[in-house]
Amino acid sequence: MRRKVKQLIFSFALRAGGLQARDSLARALSGVGCVFVMHRVVREKSESPARGLTITAAFLDQALGFLRDAGAEFISLSSLGQRLASGGPHARPAICLTFDDGYRDNLTLALPILRKHNAPATIFTPSGAPDRTMDVWFLRLEKAVMSSDELRPDLPGVPPVLASSTPSQKADAYRRLSQYVHQDIMRNKERIQGLLPRARISDEALAAEQFLTWSELRELADDPLVTIGGHTVSHPVLRYLDERSALHEMVAGRSRLAAELDRAIDLFSYPYGGRKEIGRREIRLAREAGFDLAVTTFYEQVRPRHGPYAFEIPRMTLGGLREDIAALEFDVLGCIGAGASKGALPNAVAAAPGRKLSA
Template identity: 35%
Template sequence: MRLLHVSGAHRLVAPLTRGLGVILTFHRVRPAVHDSFAPNAGLEISPPFLDLLLHHLRAQGYAILSLDDALDVVRSARRHAQPFAVLSFDDGYRDLVDHALPILERHRAPFIAYLTPGFADRSARLWWLELEESIRRLSHVDITVAQRRIVSRCASPQEKQAAFTEIYWAIRDGDEAALLAVVADLSARAGVDAREIATHGCLGWDAIRSLAQHGLATIGAHSLSHPRLARLDAAAARREMAGSRARIREETGVTPRHFCYPVGDRTSAGRREFDLAAELGFESAVTTRPGLIFPEHRAHLQALPRLSVNGRFQSLAALDVLLSGAPFALLNRGRRVAA
């Protein structure tokens, strides 16, 4: 990234590597929280940066399109007069309405919100936020993950970050039940209320119903409870995918036509999940595999890549390097589709 930025080489190859456009991934949009222990900071950007980013996209010649309009471009296999950018927001955080929506309205920027009904119901767990809050409150951790004992002092922010990182990746290696059990154990020790985290952090159904009627919004499904679908058996994965669409339709009257795989990396969604999304009739489904959109993706609409706007790097210079497609051309060894 640094070499491309300094050399400017990404600008030279962009006409070949930029493709038709990009689907941008956002999670939380809220005022900056200056906390020395912020392990989930990569999932957050500030409202001023979102405003700056939207100005910048249009200044760079991007058309901000709804997902449906962007898919029309992909299906037509004809390059649009402008490269497109689709704005996608995962999970259904309150910040989308409280902080992002006024900016999106000001820019007249369409977007898609991928919603998890379990967060709106307060029955599913934002385990990554539970883990963060638990370690914030604890001064010492002694826990077993898959027969591996993890003992960590958690007094300083640096120690807390190290403990979070070690536990996070240890539980990511296991199945969903084990992951949730470990986080529940830590939450119990720290006095963290999982339901309260969902209530405080995520939109309820009244707000979602209002959002579903907004002229700029498209509503997508993001599973019932946000599990890594590839870690479930086929029947359970199907229930999560189909059930999220049914639950959103029941509450809002809107039937989601697009799906977002929770976590969405190669260990969380693969060929089986892509085939399930197509079988269930979703017109598209997005991953978190990094990449831009090319005409060849018309044959892989249930395995679309996205570009995550990382809160640790709120930099237009870094964004420009990524939007050029050059890093992904190198990462994927020249393959346009890595589905």
């Protein structure tokens, strides 16, 4: 709601006062910086029907160039935590990059772009992804959609026939079916099994196609730009678990990463990190699990007031459904301020970005 109100204020100010009003608003709303969340990096959007969770390598490159030119400083998430704790003013707004779930493309496609821009990033992986033990219902669903021209789901509330021959039909079918699963993940993820039964391809094989191996994670962890963070063992909705199980997911995932990568794991990302899924209990447990800082998908910039709340650092999507510099500009306007205001003024309002998050 706050975001909608802010968009309206921006919209009104831009129309009424033009650049000057926009700059003063930007200063008034300026924060510490922005933390961006990404998942998969792809060459083309059509590579995956899960478009909301992808960013093309080209847009990542373009976005980092835009942010740098606008005066942002790329820093690590740990450095952001230190800045927040110190509470002092900072000349340049900070940008932190994060990738959730441990996809292999983070190494093959993202890392060269991170190096080009000298931009640090944190990769949050559930230990069950490199261990190949995670329930990968979302990869199963994607595979089912990618490998057929038509799906007949037989699920309540879902059309009985879903065309899936073109990239846009596949994206639509994937969106409808993943929405169905998210209505009740624990029950519905089993109900979509019929679309691509485990007998035809194992979870282990699906995970091996997409997720980093331990060896690849070590390669990433050894890069000075990369930090590896915890993301539980099995990527559950923590809120659905009893307290003991939720804490175990956090601690065991952290221990496994620390042992395999031979380093401390200090940062955590809540799986499904939205406001409906993350409450006081999950925040307390992340602290008890021994982490120093945790990121959510509460959609806003990082502001000085987040200083005492290192376990609920907000993040905004980079890429996703709207790969558009004007939409990015809208998201970061408050933290980058006047430096980002060259060109694209009307578009910044017209292109309010989509907000598909989590996973």
